[in-house]
Amino acid sequence: MAEKMAMAKAINESLRRALDADPKVLVMGEDVGKLGGVFRVTDGLQKDFGESRVIDTPLAESGIVGTAIGLALRGYRPVVEIQFDGFVFPAYDQIVTQLAKMHARSLGKVKLPVVVRIPYGGGIGAVEHHSESPEALFAHVAGLKIVSPSNASDAYWMMQQAIQSDDPVIYFEPKRRYWDKAEVDFEAIPAPLHKARVVREGTDLTLAAYGPMVKLCQEAADAAAEEGKSLEVLDLRSVSPLDFDSLQASVEKTRRLVVVHEAPVFFGSGAEIAARITERCFYHLEAPVLRVGGYHAPYPPARLEEAYLPDLDRVLDAVDRSLAY
Amino acid sequence: MTVESSAARKPRRSAAGKAGTTGSKTGTTAGTTGATGTKRTTRTTRSTAKKSTDPELVQLLTPEGKRVKNAEYDAYVAGITPDELRGLYRDMVLTRRFDAEATALQRQGELGLWASLLGQEAAQIGSGRATREDDYVFPTYREHGVAWCRGVDPTNLLGMFRGVNNGGWDPNGNNFHLYTIVIGSQTLHATGYAMGVAKDGADSAVIAYFGDGASSQGDVAESFTFAAVYNAPVVFFCQNNQWAISEPTERQTRVPLYQRAQGYGFPGVRVDGNDVLACLAVTKWALERARNGEGPTLVEAFTYRMGAHTTSDDPTRYRGDEERLAWEAKDPILRLRRYLEASDHADEGFFAELEAESETLGKRVREAVRAMPDPDHFAIFENVYADGHALVDEERAQFAAYQASFADEGGH
Numbered sequence: 001m002a003e004k005m006a007m008a009k010a011i012n013e014s015l016r017r018a019l020d021a022d023p024k025v026l027v028m029g030e031d032v033g034k035l036g037g038v039f040r041v042t043d044g045l046q047k048d049f050g051e052s053r054v055i056d057t058p059l060a061e062s063g064i065v066g067t068a069i070g071l072a073l074r075g076y077r078p079v080v081e082i083q084f085d086g087f088v089f090p091a092y093d094q095i096v097t098q099l100a101k102m103h104a105r106s107l108g109k110v111k112l113p114v115v116v117r118i119p120y121g122g123g124i125g126a127v128e129h130h131s132e133s134p135e136a137l138f139a140h141v142a143g144l145k146i147v148s149p150s151n152a153s154d155a156y157w158m159m160q161q162a163i164q165s166d167d168p169v170i171y172f173e174p175k176r177r178y179w180d181k182a183e184v185d186f187e188a189i190p191a192p193l194h195k196a197r198v199v200r201e202g203t204d205l206t207l208a209a210y211g212p213m214v215k216l217c218q219e220a221a222d223a224a225a226e227e228g229k230s231l232e233v234l235d236l237r238s239v240s241p242l243d244f245d246s247l248q249a250s251v252e253k254t255r256r257l258v259v260v261h262e263a264p265v266f267f268g269s270g271a272e273i274a275a276r277i278t279e280r281c282f283y284h285l286e287a288p289v290l291r292v293g294g295y296h297a298p299y300p301p302a303r304l305e306e307a308y309l310p311d312l313d314r315v316l317d318a319v320d321r322s323l324a325y
Numbered sequence: 326m327t328v329e330s331s332a333a334r335k336p337r338r339s340a341a342g343k344a345g346t347t348g349s350k351t352g353t354t355a356g357t358t359g360a361t362g363t364k365r366t367t368r369t370t371r372s373t374a375k376k377s378t379d380p381e382l383v384q385l386l387t388p389e390g391k392r393v394k395n396a397e398y399d400a401y402v403a404g405i406t407p408d409e410l411r412g413l414y415r416d417m418v419l420t421r422r423f424d425a426e427a428t429a430l431q432r433q434g435e436l437g438l439w440a441s442l443l444g445q446e447a448a449q450i451g452s453g454r455a456t457r458e459d460d461y462v463f464p465t466y467r468e469h470g471v472a473w474c475r476g477v478d479p480t481n482l483l484g485m486f487r488g489v490n491n492g493g494w495d496p497n498g499n500n501f502h503l504y505t506i507v508i509g510s511q512t513l514h515a516t517g518y519a520m521g522v523a524k525d526g527a528d529s530a531v532i533a534y535f536g537d538g539a540s541s542q543g544d545v546a547e548s549f550t551f552a553a554v555y556n557a558p559v560v561f562f563c564q565n566n567q568w569a570i571s572e573p574t575e576r577q578t579r580v581p582l583y584q585r586a587q588g589y590g591f592p593g594v595r596v597d598g599n600d601v602l603a604c605l606a607v608t609k610w611a612l613e614r615a616r617n618g619e620g621p622t623l624v625e626a627f628t629y630r631m632g633a634h635t636t637s638d639d640p641t642r643y644r645g646d647e648e649r650l651a652w653e654a655k656d657p658i659l660r661l662r663r664y665l666e667a668s669d670h671a672d673e674g675f676f677a678e679l680e681a682e683s684e685t686l687g688k689r690v691r692e693a694v695r696a697m698p699d700p701d702h703f704a705i706f707e708n709v710y711a712d713g714h715a716l717v718d719e720e721r722a723q724f725a726a727y728q729a730s731f732a733d734e735g736g737h
Contacts, residue, residue, distance in 0.1 A: 058550050067520060071517040143709060
């Protein structure tokens with residue numbers, strides 16, 4: 001059975017399926033119950049599964065993640081929502097010092113299957129702290145897995161896999177793509193959670209992205225095609241682990257790589273990709289790995305975000321610079 | 326000072342009934358009935374307080390080892406046998422001996438660090454022995470006495486202080502969670518675990534340990550909030566040992582810590598943390614409340630950190646000997662010994678035998694630590710993830726190749 005639906009709805013369906021399949025799965029966060037979440041991602045879940053499984057929490061992010069850890073220790077599989085990217089930092093300590101390390105500290109005796117959902121990224125004209133892309137701050141921490149779907153189908157299946165994972169998963173939801181619709185096949189056999197996918201084949205250059213920037217890269221590839229350039233687009237899907245094998249295979253073919261993300265490029269995931277692909281593909285590369293992303297400045301006020309965020313022209317500019325080598 | 330003056334107030338246990346979250350059930354538990362119970366507590370504590378500046382607290386054994394009546398809490402230790410009393414004494418003596426051995430092992434370079442519990446034996450043994458097997462304990466990094474009560478092999482506690490692991494025991498083996506070094510984090514884990522217990526419909530209880538310093542942490546405040554609004558079966562056991570490294574309790578709070586509970590809508594009680602009987606009774610009461618669905622309780626065990634914060638600390642820089650001497654007079658082990666002797670519950674043979682057992686324990690700990698091997702280098706890469714991670718695999722392979730390059734050199 002397949003159905004065309006928006007990403008927000010796909011995540012909702014995935015949570016519903018998980019709640020239905022496993023009584024240990026819990027959904028918790030601020031406003032996730034009656035309201036259904038500020039983006040309505042959890043709409044209707046509390047009505048169907050009750051207040052003890054879809055839990056409106058006090059307004060305290062550290063408390064949400066900290067109690068989710070305790071619930072996981074008791075055998076539950078909590079899926080917690082952080083309402084917005086910029087609000088995760090009160091929980092950062094619990095995520096970094098506790099959630100990420102418990103399995104190693106217990107020599108494998110304790111597993112913490114906690115999913116932390118974070119709507120992230122800009123492009124929706126929001127106020128301060130509602131548009132950030134902090135994925136690199138989590139990717140730096142061993143013990144966490146970090147994924148970000150780019151479309152409704154991946155959003156559905158990657159949530160299923162994240163909940164089934166015995167490791168903590170930070171699940172970054174590209175909020176500006178919440179309303180983009182795509183076909184979701186509920187009986188599909190999904191790709192492995194941390195495997196990248198070639199969404200468009202090409203020969204001249206690889207564009208690598210995840211989450212909200214995949215769609216932009218596809219548009220850039222369309223535009224470049226009109227100019228006779230053949231761009232390959234790789235949807236990385238997972239930031240930790242990163243699928244370097246797929247990146248390497250693509251770059252060995254195209255010999256050029258541009259990484260695109262909304263997060264600041266400085267110490268961003270693009271920097272890590274550039275370093276490792278340079279190591280792996282040094283003799284294949286015709287140009288340095290280029291990055292397109294945010295600047296080393298606080299996320300700007302909404303009326304400036306258009307200038308701050310990567311757009312079609314900035315991606316194509318990087319493509320041109322790479323091809324000019 | 327505010328602390329001094331407010332310290333004289335009586336415990337506000339009746340507040341729970343008024344606040345509503347613990348609600349109508351409060352009155353059904355023995356010893357928790359509002360006004361009369363509180364009055365009795367007050368009378369008891371007044372009779373044992375020497376000076377008006379002494380804080381009011383629940384006390385069943387005076388520092389001189391005299392048993393004093395307490396209408397509210399006597400019931401929780403009413404059936405205690407001489408054998409059980411000797412057991413509490415033995416627990417405290419062996420825990421102190423273990424602790425002393427660990428301190429010595431640090432001085433000998435066998436441990437990198439040790440956080441001594443010296444002086445806090447009664448708080449830990451009393452509360453630890455109040456727990457049931459199916460209860461779950463969330464410790465800080467100083468709960469060696471509680472670990473002892475839970476049946477955790479004391480040598481298991483030393484791995485992280487020796488630097489061979491960062492925890493190293495199976496928390497579910499004894500329902501004793503790993504030590505938590507970041508201050509206060511575990512109170513949220515305890516609360517979440519307790520929320521899970523309630524969801525499961527079990528009648529187990531959870532106890533979270535923390536200190537006066539941790540009471541300033543946001544996580545502790547958030548754990549109070551979560552525990553209160555979800556009526557979680559958790560006991561917050563605060564060992565106020567007067568010092569957070571160099572900072573006295575006045576740097577953490579302007580009101581007695583147990584009074585914090587009132588603002589969250591659950592009862593808070595201060596107990597003499599150097600009185601093992603009182604700690605046992607009050608913790609039993611609090612755990613029973615949790616089991617009965619009456620929600621969280623804050624217990625402030627008023628005690629004293631006799632030693633340094635850790636072996637890396639130098640308390641002479643911030644506190645004087647006279648304070649320590651005053652607390653030595655209230656020593657938890659000494660007072661139970663006085664009581665045992667005065668009641669003819671223990672003879673010289675018992676004490677001599679225990680002395681020998683202590684030395685055997687010390688020797689066993691010493692030998693176990695010295696025999697603890699350094700972990701294999703590849704342990705770095707073990708258990709980082711439950712389901713594996715490509716980068717960890719890659720780096721492990723690189724590390725192996727690098728190590729192997731030395732083996733080749735050595736072979737020539």
